[in-house]
Amino acid sequence: MALEPFRERFADRFVNVGVAEQNMIGIATGLAESGFIPFVYSIATFASLRAFEFIRNGPVLHNLPVRIVGVGMGFEYGHAGPTHHAVEDVSVMRTLPGLAIVIPADSAQTSNAVRQTHAVPGPVYYSLGKDDHIRVPGLNGNFELGKLQVIRSGGSVAIVAMGSVSQEAAAAAEELDRQGVRASVAILSNFSPDPERDLVALLSRVRQAITVEAQTVSGGLGAFVASAIASNGLTCRLQMLAVRTSPDGSSGSNTNRWRKYGLDRTSIVATVLASTCAAEQ
């Protein structure tokens, strides 16, 4: 049950385009030019990658308020396998200036983020989770376009996370706390406008930065943080936890995939401990 309640309530505003993502974006472009604010929806890989050039030449080139909703960020489609794992959507969408990108970490933040962004003038890509059991403690649904959400401060390490895997970053920080290592945690929930100012403020106070994302390493969160560190002359060291290998034919649950690709809480704790240890030597 995703769209059925909407369809029942607003039958005249619900259009099923069939299995046709390119056409879906084209139709939305035509609707938006006429003053509508169309929300289009598919599984994140199909909504973003299959339709990429239509997004580029339609809503982005015409600067029209089309809302592209991709559901199932990262590995949330689990056993459905690599065709359904959205590990490039944010990176790929980031290549389009003028397209706001919203990546909520849990359902409370999703609700707030959609309320705050549904009426912005230009196009928006939403990379949404589909697991509503995921909750990032301390985030409390907070969201602001162009801002970073810092949910834990202090220490010489900052963990910056994006998407539902932020839950693992928050859990890792708690575990580190129990082991006597203080770490800041910040959630990045949007690009374009990029939350660079907040990020620089955070990272100028630490020696180590760790990024955590269920995305391939190029173009996403880690790449953004690396670029911010370099272009602002910061001195902290960066480690990027991200997907670095191509699919090997295996499949598994979301948490299984987080473990496999080293994005789970245990891997984050180990990375932080190794990096702080190295820094002290």
Add this chain to the structure above:
Amino acid sequence: MVSPKSVRRIILDQSRRANVGHIGSCLCVVEILSALYGTILRRKSIDDPDRDRFILSKGHAGLALYAVLALTGDLMPQDLDTFCGDDSVLGVHPEAIVPGVDFSTGSLGHGLSIATGAALAAKMRRSERRVFCLMSDAECNEGAIWEAAMFASHHKLDNLHAIIDWNSQQAMGRTRDVLDDSNLRERWASFGWRVSEVDGHSLADLVRALSEPSTLQAPHLVLARTVFGRGVSFMEEGRSIAHANLPIHPINWHYLPMSAGEYQAALDELESSR
């Protein structure tokens, strides 16, 4: 006044001045655009929300559209002289920022989806406006065209008119040799479209086909038979005067700019035509 002869004159002048190609593609849609902008399109102003919409899905014929817009007064004659110049909004492919251009195009296969959305929007807004989309025949190689074709007939978008410039040429060859499209009529009819077939160089035929009322609740496809490079004999024949060794093929004029001699020969023929 949009007359095919004056549109062709602008196409020749500007493609010579800018030294660019796509001349054959522009010349073969002259009557189609003249029928649309001279007679068919209802536009009180270029930003009237209830105006008819037009999308040039075969964006590489942008110069033909600029020529027409200069003749309707949407563009100033001096604007044309910026065509393909640095910082000009008049590039080879049209951009929506240009006065009178409703949608940006350039990548084939996008226009019909956008037109379908615009037609759906008109239905949802209970507006009488219509949407016209000009595609090339080879553009129907693109799968997205058929996604839109299915959608438009399912939703009975009888306010949508697609026109195919059926010139039987495409990059690197004849369409029949690349992906045979000789049964376009049957294909579109089987997708639930009302199909008309016309001489794409007859203004009267085009106007009649685009304005005849229909009781069918179906989107409308006009198959317009055209001749690549229409109006310039050596282009129609596929000959280059400047490159005499080039094998004779109509598609040459998809790419080639005109030499000074070719421009003069083309102009002489145009001026002596009716």
